[in-house]
Amino acid sequence: MSQINTEEIKRISDKNMARFYDYLRLESVSAQGRQIKQTAQAVQSFIENTGGEAKVLELEGAHPVVYGFFEAGPSGDAEKTLLFYDHYDVQPEDPLDEWNTTPFEPTVKDGILYARGVSDNKANFVARINAIEAYKNTEGGLPVNVKFFVEGEEEIGSPHVNDYLEAYADLFAADVCIWESGSKDSEERLKISAGVKGIAYYEARVKSADIDMHSSLAAIADNSAWRLVQALASMRNVNNEIVVDGFYDMMTAPTELEKKVANRIPFDPEASKQTYGLRHPLITDQLSYSAEEALVFYPTLTISGLLSGYTGPGAKTILPRQAMAKIDIRLVPGYEPDKVTELLRQHLDRHGFEDVDLELITSVMPFRTSLEDPFVETVIDSAKKVYGEGKVVLEPNSAGTGPMYGFGKYLNVPILGSGTEWEKSALCQIVLFKQNLYKKKDFGSS
Template identity: 45%
Template sequence: MKEVYDYIESNKERYIEWLQELCRQPSVAAQNRGMKETATLVEYYLHQTSASTEQLSTSGYPVVFAEVNTNAEKTLSFYNHYDVQPEDPIELWESAPFEAEIRNGKMYARGVADNKGNLMARICAVHAYEQVYGKLPINVKFIIEGEEEIGSVHLDEFASKYPDKIASDGCIWEFGYKNPNGRLQVSLGVKGMCYVELRARGANTDLHSANAAVIKNPAWRLIWALQTLKDENENILIDGFYDGVLEPDETETQLLEAMEYEEREILSSLGLDSFLLNLDGLELKKKLLFQPTCTICGVESGYTGEGSKTVLPSFAKAKLDFRLVGEQNPDKVFQLLREHLDRNGFTDIEAVQLSGCHPAKTDPNDPLVRTVVDNVKDVYGQEPVVLRNTPGTGPMYDLCQKYNIPAISLGVGNEDSRNHAPNENIAIDDYILGIKMMSKIIHEFAN
């Protein structure tokens, strides 16, 4: 692999320019901004390799599909996305969000960490390997969707429509980071998600708050309903909610014990004195990765501007996410929530499921896992931190585990990449290492 690594080093300026060009093209799915142009640009870079490409239609934005077919025995797929989050609030960026400025060894741009840096690293890995050896030792597929940042709402539809396109012996998932100690994290799964909006309605118009003596306040109704969901000890009070939550087995417990989680550094960076319930050590890591959550993401009602306005609101809403683990099912969780609200006297509260995805895990002993974990040190100089799953969520199940395809996550991000926030960034050195790592995986997965 020395020849490939040397080629990557000799051509790193080209690969950096490719990433800058991609990041300078906005692709905000939530606003339908730059989506067509970005899909076409992604195809352009894929054509720098021997890959054949096509844009496969869905009920939303197309999936860019590419394939390098060498008639090899094994096939590896890469899942990525070309859409990004909106750049707001723009005033908090130190450089323009779509300028892709490089300063102090980092590239700053909306989407550079999530997910264009990882996407381009994988394209460049295939390019470098082909330039040195002429031909890949495996078949490679790229599955690049345009709706990840709006919930991957049509990815399951795509997978069902094109089972032959997604078929592979393993999938490298879209994200990955170094931890605060500079060690690469490798994740073997993701949590699931049930995302819900609760809505409470009162009078058919906002009223003077003098009417609050006799007219229902939907804000209070919503608050009282929310209060029934979880107690002060973090126990979720929905009957049947914990069905399907599994205790970590022996292998998973070993991974937890070996997992680095820099408690003091994390608390200090967040300006906090302690974690929930004063947890630490193994129990803290267990709760982070193996326990579900019920989170109020936002509440909206009435007047919240400057000064005072005596108003009785006519409407209130809250957005909640339930992170799911083990064998929990997002549709079942939503059903349990509806039943819970009705049982507690809140039949008037409307509940809408906005999105849902299943938890997903890959066997730690799968050949793809061993290929990745056993070769990280060759590129990064130290062993990786292996996570049983991340505390975050993605549509991994719909594309992989549902079809018995193992999946694993690693990438070019860092502990301060600031995904979805101003000044999103990756380190240039991590980007180049990521290209080398992907080329190493391509080489070793053939064995």
């Protein structure tokens, strides 16, 4: 097995940089439908210009998904297929006044590239394309088939990803899948995730009157702001425990192996406090489980936004007629969004808040790959070849959310998240190809 040709990787990266910058300039904000088709076409061009086959797939009412395919080389195993999941859409660039650069103009400062969506997820996709080109140039072909599933709705909860997977399950059939994401901690250890938390995202509304009233009437009239904050406060106590009846009963207990792996995850609370400028102790200081366990195994209930009454400068003495809140609940294995909705509705009604409307805006199921699958060891070993022993951390699932569940359901593949935001990580993708992945024992169940 030849050594990784870092000079060839750099040459390819430099060659494709202008096209990469043009890709970053596309304002592919899925929530607003901006330049979605143009960006999907750019993804298609990246794949085709690297010698792959690409198709832009469309379903009614959905943003396009790009299919990519690279055939195994002459000495590879065409019976085995590695699937990459990526997305081309990005979050809105708001708030603009907090940017120090133009959001959609790639800008390098102190050796760091800034642009909306560069890390999540456009650079990951391009790094993988570059890795495939480098491997083909240095090894004479890929050891296995490589497919891409690149969607345009990840930042709005991937509402149609399961529709695409169901409709095109044969097209995206694979043996294993590498997910879009991965990160480094403060000690530059690479995190590899075997799953994701799900999400149930709600809008709660209450209306207490037909019009806003003068606040002097607060002596006799209730108001929406108080109704809503009291309803929200009834769901979680001062010790940060969710007190909705039956909420924790849905959890699938982690296995002994999952607990063991989670307890090995390095976590520095002081580093987290410094990174985010936290003003208060971690909420796990008051709970019966650790921060590491909370991030992996436990659900959350978060107020993500509140709106009611007058919020402009100065004073305006009103009693608001309506109030609204956004609620973000992260789900772990065992939780289903519809069941969570049912429990929340029952809780509100039981506590006298029948007038609080609750609407499920978007949801994603949780997913976790079995840590006993041989693919887990294959990916960890490949990462160690690049980062070194002690520099790779496995987590049973990340604290974040993504549409992994559908890939497990419709494609029946083990999934590991390994991102490429840092310079060395593009090399990790090539080492993964070099790990004899085409051997049946390394792919595990498919």
